[in-house]
Amino acid sequence: PDPALVGERWRAMWRERLEAARPWVLEWLRHPRRDAYWQHASLNEDYARLRCPVLASSGWADGYSNAVTRLLANVDVPRKGLIGPWSHTLPHLGEPGPAIGYLQEVVAWWDHWLKGVDNGVMDGPMLRTWMQDSVPPSTSYQERPGRWVAEPSWPSPRVEEVVHPLRGSAIVTADTEEAAPPGRDRTVRSPLSVGQFAGKWASYNAPPDLPYDQREEDGGSLVFETEPLADRLEILGSPSVALEVSASAPVAQITARISDVAPDGRATRVTYGVLNLTHRESDEHPEPLEPGRRCQVRIPLNGVAQAFPSGHRVRLSLSTSYWPLVWPAPEPVLLTVHGDGGALTLPVRPIEEPDGMPQTDFGEPEGCRPPxxxxxxxxxxxxxxxxxxxxxxxxxxxxxxxxxxxxxxxxxxxxxxxxxxxxxxxxxxxxxxxxxxxxxxxxxxxxxxxxxxxxxxxxxxxxxxxxxxxxxxxxxxxxxxxxxxxxxxxxxx
Incomplete structure (x- = not known):
């Protein structure tokens, strides 16, 4: 083709795109409630609308990993899930590693469902995921140590929701229940500096953008902690925190973080969750808080597969700001966490359970030769x-x-x-x-x-x-x- 003609067509398309562009953030800000703007493209309004087989994949360092387990739990179609340690990248590129032969996985999926090839792609577990071992805090990892584990279905009958009461500053476990302190009210008003080490919502692992050591963040937070663990603990799924709270202002937020605390005190963030307290009952119809009035709230945290070694502690940190990952409330808020009824629920995968992985491992990472x-x-x-x-x-x-x-x-x-x-x-x-x-x-x-x-x-x-x-x-x-x-x-x- 004539290069001049191609250039003119390209310029016309480029200018057309410039004319149509506008700041995305404006539309997002105009829809702070879960209205039709969000609902029209959201599957969880009606999971039955999904009629095709699904292979859902993501990484624990990505911002979209929760979508995999939600799909597996709610849709009624042939489905498989795959979650590695990766950031927002394709699994055959795998950062943090290990990378896998992801292209072989999707080609086998399409061969079966589009060409009718009987290749056993639906055999084996519904969910395969990377159980991450403990690591020191770092803003970037080349590899995440761990192992592949698998579940025959999701939610898995092998994962137990274990409730740990929050008393004083303690997360109560079965072997510390008798010595646990009595419950008491505690307050927190976090400085705006809490959140500077939070990393990115959807990590790209470049520049280094994972959360760093949480000790400085914890200085402006309300902290609950277990005693050193007597045995290794593994969790797989979405933890949650139940609290009775009251706030000093009508608009407030709370961020809950779980960290793996090593014997030397270094704290590696494992997962977190954020709740705008005006959305405590509904995202469609939020309501302001009545200052000083108690209310029950539940904070779901992002799903994760994580091991805590014996001798480490599990830490729960609560803060009223998490800037700049989350825009702060309009004014500082003094939040009271009332001493009775608070609990941390962990999705525990018993360590005696088999890993459940098929004997055939993932293939070697493959991809097109870079130009x-x-x-x-x-x-x-x-x-x-x-x-x-x-x-x-x-x-x-x-x-x-x-x-x-x-x-x-x-x-x-x-x-x-x-x-x-x-x-x-x-x-x-x-x-x-x-x-x-x-x-x-x-x-x-x-x-x-x-x-x-x-x-x-x-x-x-x-x-x-x-x-x-x-x-x-x-x-x-x-x-x-x-x-x-x-x-x-x-x-x-």
Whole structure:
């Protein structure tokens, strides 16, 4: 084809996309309740709508792992689940490792269900997952030690929901029940700094974005802990926390974190869950809290497969903020956790149960041979936390720059640079600011385009404000520009 004609068609499509683009965050903020905007694409409104066989896969470090077990538990179609230790990447790339022969798995699935090949793809367990061993806290892992385990169905009859009462600052276990302290009311009002070591919601493992040592986070949290475990403990599924609470303000949130605490005190976050307390009864019809009035709440935590060695402790940490992973409440909140009735429920997989894995292991990771590329500029990555003890300004700065590289087969040059900055001042809950700036560039002989976006999100007690720009450049000349300056009511967010 005529290169000039192809270039004109590409430019027309590029400009059409620029015209249609708008900040996603604006739509999300306009729908803080579970309304039709979310329901139309959500399967859990009616699981019976799913009529085709499903192979669902994800990773424990990803943001979507809960979808796998929810599908297995609720749909009524042929189904299999696979959850590894991975971040938001394909299992044959597997970061953190181990990677597996995922392409062989999906080809076998499609051969059976699309071609009718009798290859035994539906034999064996419904769920295969990586039981993660204990590791020291780190923002990145090349490999997660552990082993594959499997369950014949989900929910699994081999997983027991074990309830541990919360008394004083203790998580009560069967062998410490007699010596457990009496229940008592405890209060927490977390500083905005709690959450700076939380990592990313959906990890990409690059730049290093997993949660770091939780000891600093726990300093601003309400902490419950077991005695050192006498025996190894393994959990598989979604823990939950039941509490009776009262709050000093009508809008409040609570974050619950479970950590694996080593004998030397290092705390590795295992899983977490967040609840906007105005959504305690319904996401469709949230209601403000009545300050000082007690209410019962349940906080579901993200599913996980995790082993706690003997001699380690299980720690539950509760905080009233988790910034910048979660936008803070409109004002600081003093939360009272009342001493009677609180409990942590753990999905315990007895260690004497067989792993249940088929004798045939996963194949070796396979994939297409990467195209030859020439690196033109070096990548850059950063994840920096800073605090000033002069003006009490705190910041989290993130840089993900893949550098510029040229694909030699077609001469296309591609580059991406993303910068994020999250700031706050002391405990001023109206001070948080989130800034995101992206630059993407595509070029080859005859054309050179660049897209730059900038979004700033701030809030006061009543509303969010979004200030955003989108600029398009051809051959270094700006040919498209759009600006948004919009305010959205908080509506109990």
């Amino acid at each position: 030859p590329v020439t690196r033109l500029t070096e990548p850059e990555q950063a994840w920096d936390v800073s605090r000033s003890l002069v003006d009490y300004h705190s910041a989290l700065d993130i840089v993900k720059d893949r550098g510029m590289q040229r694909y030699e087969e077609n001469g296309i040059e591609v580059g991406l640079r993303a910068c994020e900055k999250y700031t706050s001042v002391a405990d001023d809950f109206t001070s948080p600011s989130a800034r995101s700036a992206w630059t993407m560039r595509f070029s080859r002989p005859g054309w050179d385009v660049r897209v730059e976006t900038s979004t700033v999100l701030t809030a006061n007690a009543d509303a969010f404000t979004v200030d955003a720009t989108l600029d398009g450049y051809e051959a270094g000349r700006r040919v498209f520009s759009r600006t948004w300056n919009e305010t959205v009511p908080r509506d109990l967010a």
